[in-house]
Amino acid sequence: MPEKLGRDLDPAAVRAWCALALDALGREREEIDAINVYPVADGDTGTNLYLTVEAARQAVEAVFAAHEADGTAPAPADTVRALAHGALIGARGNSGTILAQLLRGMAEVLARGGDGPHLAEALRTASASARQAVAHPVEGTILSVAAAAARAASGAGSALPAVARAAYDGALAALEDTPGQLDVLARAGVVDAGGRGLVTVLGALVEALSGEAPAKGPRARRAAPLPHTAAAPQEPCAASGPAYEVIYLLEADDDAVARLRARLDGLGDSLVVVGGDGLWNVHVHVDDAGAAVEAGVEAGRPYRIRVTHFAADAAKSAAGPAEPTQRAVVAVVPGEGLAALCAEAGATAVLALPGRPPASGELLDAIRRAHAREVVLLPNSAELRHPAAAAAEQARAEGVRVALVPTRAAVQGIAALAVHEPGRRFDEDVVAMTAAAGATRYGELAVAEHQSFTSAGVCQAGDVLGLIDGDVAVIGHDLAETARTVLDRMLSGGGELVTLVLAADAPPALADRLERHVRDRYLAVDTCVYHGGRQQAPLLIGVE
Template identity: 75%
Template sequence: MSQTLDAAAVRSWCSLALDALGREREEIDAINVYPVADGDTGTNLYLTVESAAQAVEAVFAAHATGTTEPAPADAVRAMAHGALIGARGNSGTILAQLLRGMAQVLAPPAPGDGDHAARLAPALRRAAELARAAVAHPVEGTILTVASAAADAAEAAGADGRKAGGTRTDGTRTDVAATVRAAYAGARAALDATPDQLAVLGRAGVVDAGGRGLLAVLGALVRALTGEVPAVPPAGHRRPEEPAAPGPGSGPGAERDGGPAFEVIYLLEAGDAAVTRLRERLDALGDSLVVVGGDGLWNVHVHVDDAGAAVEAGVEAGRPYRIRITHFGATAEHPPEQVQRAVVAVVPGEGLAGLCAEAGATTVLARPGEPPASGELVEAIRRAHAREVVLLPNDAALRHTAAAAAEQARTEGVRVALIPTRAAVQGIAALAVHQPDRRFDEDVVAMTTAAGATRYAELAVAERQSWTMAGICQAGDVLGLIEGDVAVIGADLAATAEAVLTRMLAAGGELVTLVLGEDVPDGDALADRLERYVREGHLAVDTVVYRGGRQSVPLLVGVE
């Protein structure tokens, strides 16, 4: 518990919010009827906050060897950035913008005694304003209304405190406890009124799902700053004055009838002017348009009939990535037919995502420096809609994350086998022998054996001088890592790759797999040279080359 918004309080807030949304996710999903009754608002908010919490934990990990905790500004910026890159769905995207608005007020150096409490109400006001501006056509009775009410109540509490003319015994200019309590109370009152503001909520007899999720986040803030646990209202209820059965044209699917067929979400690197033009184009293509972010990085969310046109608009505006397209026909209302078995694979680049998808796998894209969270893996397992799932993390660092996702999926009735693949090339080898028509255990054994028989390496570029298993490297040196350890240090990518192949093939092999990143200069020439090198030295060894797209290292190598 903290009486000020220091870094520890921000960390606690994220953790408590994640716990709260984890407990209430299914209830919030169940009352999701607006703007589309796709039953995923609670899940989307959970995934958004999980990404924010991970970003804050990364800041603390970077200070693990120091004697002081991170600066409050670093923590709140990390929280906002993490939410932005991990935002899911309509409500998750708006929540990311709310956190961004708070960070804009809380991150700059605090005047005077450095207390952040006096800026809590202005931060909530900025959050509400920024979120409302990000929505193309704001609607009352939604998360936007709840956010504005929280800001109103926080400002009123601050004004009452100033009229009282007193200060706290600890010297704090504003009573942070009173402010957060007021914000929570105002948000709850506004949430209770949402069925009277939005007809679809009134017909269904529920409160707004996004607003309910925001209340959980604000409740976590109350607990982080005061130690108090606010009373949790029911996620949804049928009000006594409402009829027991919905009227004609109402019900969970009413808002979807005649609406756009796809939800499109992507991160976008683009300038402000390009984003302004993008908003206009997407607004003409569909609805539920929310564009959040700034400083060159944006999260775009829209519902459209032409998903390709929405992505193409992003390409014209800048560089879209982490593109997610969901067909509303495949929601909890109308789930696809469940299959017996599926494979879920984490992949480091778009090229391998396409390759694995062609092999029948559901993929989770791991961007450089942005490993997927356990919630993303659970969501992918759900999206696979299978009774049995083989999970390929394809990264040693994801071992615990994948294990947590597998355990969660098992509690939902899915039989999950986690194959501890430590590199993408091991995942490719496992997929190559996957046979969904044989017994599950036999398939898992065959895939595990193929992955285990694949030695892996990667070529990376050193960012700074450091000690390695192969000696001292300088910034800019090419490092050849075999099974995670630096084995070769060179100045040239091709020559270093040849040295790595020599070492790996010394133990034998039948197939070499090369995965080239998109930033490799003259990748075709490099691939030809390495294929020739393998053929000349090992006549019985075949070589296959894949284009991995944007990945964290220039070259991945596998030897089977």
């Protein structure tokens, strides 16, 4: 039993709260996943809440580690702000993003004090800020549970443990009422999964302050499969709802975020934008993932972009808490178009922004999200060799069998994914994917930003550079003409398939011109064209 930690929500209590919440969500993650039917029946709410709290705990532990080095104790304000910042940075999914805003709202008040009245005020502020962050609040969700917790805490007096216990009891009662507020829950015979997760987090707070875990409510049961005719037209994410979940962190000012909210609200649903002080976490469900990312680019600087295709997870809610799949592929891609392509193929995509390749932690997170016993990792960049190796090593330490295929370009990753066969033995599959990637020469076009010396001579700002296998091979002035020259050089040694990946801002006729060039000059060579979306290179080329 944890030691009773005193009368204030001090740094030690916050630290204990994080640890207990993470442990509790770890135990209940699969159970919460199994009851998730709203806003999307994708069976990942428990996992998303766990990852959000894990990030919060890591941020709090980093504060303690920094102070332990010089023998001092962290300030209460620094601890609760680290809690909120970590949750914001690591928020996952709809419920995880809302939980991050709840913690941020609490931190605004708890930074001033950690007694009972401050906790009650913190819960009220948290509930209000979370509701404001959701574009179209719906009752019967985590928002209703948070509001009930705040109301109950406000009438609980001034003793800190009593306030926390009242908040927990109020949240639990509200959770049991959620099926009566939301038809999709009533039809599935479950309570709201996000609200269930919040009750777990509040229960951990009670345990951190009192030393005793509160009695748990009725055990959740697995959601019943919903008939296709059951979805009401007004439900935002019915079977005909948006195809993709898009999440990213965004550096932007308040005015730009206000415009972003309006634009994303017109693109999709389940819109949640949380944060402040220049850093935001954006979550939305859309059919056009590229447009959602592009809106973020116009508002500021998006990064840690994650695109999930719901169809890949459509059967999870009916199947309940699934066992880890035997094998999955994790691929880094340079544009949201290829991210959608990977998602449709069943792979987990990690989007690399121009000038900001994903860190090892982001790759490790993607491996975990794949939820598989065996994972093939495709870094698709020479720059990611070391981060990918570090992520693979950590995942192996967690019991996942990871094979790192040393792909150096996205087109090599496409070639590897094309021959991926989960039914083969793992080693055989990895060998086949590695061979396909190794048999693919890769090229790309770039525009020189300034005068410089290259392996093909001196280029001037604005010149079109044709790179083959990472080295500049052609310096030209016209995009299409340079692309044809690069293709001819790559095909001079033979080839059976040309893959072209065009950026969103590439000339519309470029693909047709290059396909016609290949068809007229190389009769036995096929061509495949993909639209990569917003990517740094106007054109990526692969020759197999």
